[in-house]
Amino acid sequence: MSGHDHDHHHHGHDHSELTETELRVRALETVLTEKGYVVPAALDVLIETYEKKVGPRNGARVVAKAWVDSTYRARLLKDATPAIGEIGYAGRQGEHIVALENTPKRHNMVVCTLCSCYPWPVLGLPPVWYKSAPYRSRAVADPRGVLADFGVRLPKDTDIRVWDSTAEIRYLVIPMRPAGTDGWSEEKLADLVTRDSMIGTGLAKRPEDLK
Amino acid sequence: MNGGQDLGGTDGHGPVQPEPNEPVFHAEWEKRAFAITLAMGMPGGWNIDMSRFARENRPPGEYLAMSYYQIWFAALEHMTKERGLVADDEIAAGRSLRPPKPVKRVLSPADVAETLHRGGPTERETNTKAIFKPGDAVRAKNINPPTHTRLPRYVRGRIGTIERVIGCHVFPDSNAQGAGENPQWLYTVRFDSRELWGDDGDPSVAVSIDAWEPYLVPA
Numbered sequence: 001m002s003g004h005d006h007d008h009h010h011h012g013h014d015h016s017e018l019t020e021t022e023l024r025v026r027a028l029e030t031v032l033t034e035k036g037y038v039v040p041a042a043l044d045v046l047i048e049t050y051e052k053k054v055g056p057r058n059g060a061r062v063v064a065k066a067w068v069d070s071t072y073r074a075r076l077l078k079d080a081t082p083a084i085g086e087i088g089y090a091g092r093q094g095e096h097i098v099a100l101e102n103t104p105k106r107h108n109m110v111v112c113t114l115c116s117c118y119p120w121p122v123l124g125l126p127p128v129w130y131k132s133a134p135y136r137s138r139a140v141a142d143p144r145g146v147l148a149d150f151g152v153r154l155p156k157d158t159d160i161r162v163w164d165s166t167a168e169i170r171y172l173v174i175p176m177r178p179a180g181t182d183g184w185s186e187e188k189l190a191d192l193v194t195r196d197s198m199i200g201t202g203l204a205k206r207p208e209d210l211k
Numbered sequence: 212m213n214g215g216q217d218l219g220g221t222d223g224h225g226p227v228q229p230e231p232n233e234p235v236f237h238a239e240w241e242k243r244a245f246a247i248t249l250a251m252g253m254p255g256g257w258n259i260d261m262s263r264f265a266r267e268n269r270p271p272g273e274y275l276a277m278s279y280y281q282i283w284f285a286a287l288e289h290m291t292k293e294r295g296l297v298a299d300d301e302i303a304a305g306r307s308l309r310p311p312k313p314v315k316r317v318l319s320p321a322d323v324a325e326t327l328h329r330g331g332p333t334e335r336e337t338n339t340k341a342i343f344k345p346g347d348a349v350r351a352k353n354i355n356p357p358t359h360t361r362l363p364r365y366v367r368g369r370i371g372t373i374e375r376v377i378g379c380h381v382f383p384d385s386n387a388q389g390a391g392e393n394p395q396w397l398y399t400v401r402f403d404s405r406e407l408w409g410d411d412g413d414p415s416v417a418v419s420i421d422a423w424e425p426y427l428v429p430a
Contacts, residue, residue, distance in 0.1 A: 035311035043246035091330040113219035133224040167421035
């Protein structure tokens with residue numbers, strides 16, 4: 001997409017729009033760097049952090065620990081921020097985290113109708129669909145319809161609770177532990193915990209899904 | 212503001228389209244726009260509520276047509292220009308044409324990890340008492356400020372139940388305008404789907420928002 005020059009002629013509407021954005025981003029970065037407001041190496045560290053280090057694998061470890069350790073689960077549900085901090089995850093966009101436990105009776109689903117609030121330290125940066133109008137508009141009005149878009153059908157007698165993240169509280173869903181996983185290690189259980197299952201738009205994988 | 216960002220309950224956007232094996236970023240410029248936005252918070256001197264307002268404060272058609280990082284970047288350009296840190300002619304030229312303005316702090320590579328780990332907690336100490344307690348019935352006010360607010364339209368005028376007293380938190384409606392943090396009690400308020408959507412609501416669904424005390428009145 002970038003890294004090559006853009007002096008060639010534009011081809012087509014979409015491409016020229018993208019190129020315009022690319023050029024403006026590059027120009028602003030150059031100006032801000034020349035003025036000493038940003039240090040490009042710091043930008044590289046920020047990008048690397050969210051591309052390589054912080055992502056849904058973090059949240060999966062939290063969930064797996066909660067599945068095997070009932071005292072940890074109790075701490076997590078009581079006050080998630082320090083409980084998640086115990087495993088080393090904390091900070092920006094996760095300063096105040098609340099964990100929500102899914103049960104056969106209640107399914108939790110998280111949205112930010114006003115922007116894109118998302119628990120970065122445990123899930124990383126949000127996927128495009130989470131920030132997009134289809135999800136933000138319908139999650140609060142028709143969550144069963146949204147779940148159907150994800151191929152998820154819940155029993156009729158499972159209540160749905162939608163959490164609209166309108167403040168600085170960030171929500172992490174603890175999906176139900178799949179059957180047939182007795183005696184599994186935390187590491188192996190974490191492989192079952194998908195990003196979507198921690199947003200509430202999916203369920204944890206079943207053991208047979210790993211094959 | 213009643214802008215394009217306030218999407219809850221609006222129609223016509225089509226189905227949610229998850230992208231299998233989605234990458235964290237979809238283009239090189241997205242990475243840079245994201246990182247510059249985070250890094251500029253320090254020298255820029257703005258707060259998260261100002262950033263959110265800068266993102267949403269545009270014609271709704273424009274808001275809905277832009278990708279999320281395009282919105283972020285447009286807000287970043289606006290805020291840097293508004294504070295006189297850069298000018299249009301400099302962006303057009305792709306280089307600095309004037310000496311920099313003095314700024315408080317610049318984010319160095321060595322500071323990134325600690326800065327992210329510290330984050331920006333919004334809970335504040337208070338000597339006021341929360342007016343509401345769990346179980347109280349409350350009505351979301353019908354407010355329509357042209358400025359930043361975090362009370363979505365779909366709950367305004369609706370009756371809900373206080374589920375949790377969260378704590379005293381920075382009030383975005385003030386903070387976004389540079390009028391100070393003005394911390395207020397924050398609550399989780401649960402609404403039945405039928406209260407929000409009438410007979411079209413699914414009775415097995417409840418929706419909650421986190422609402423600051425000034426958004427609520429006893430019901």
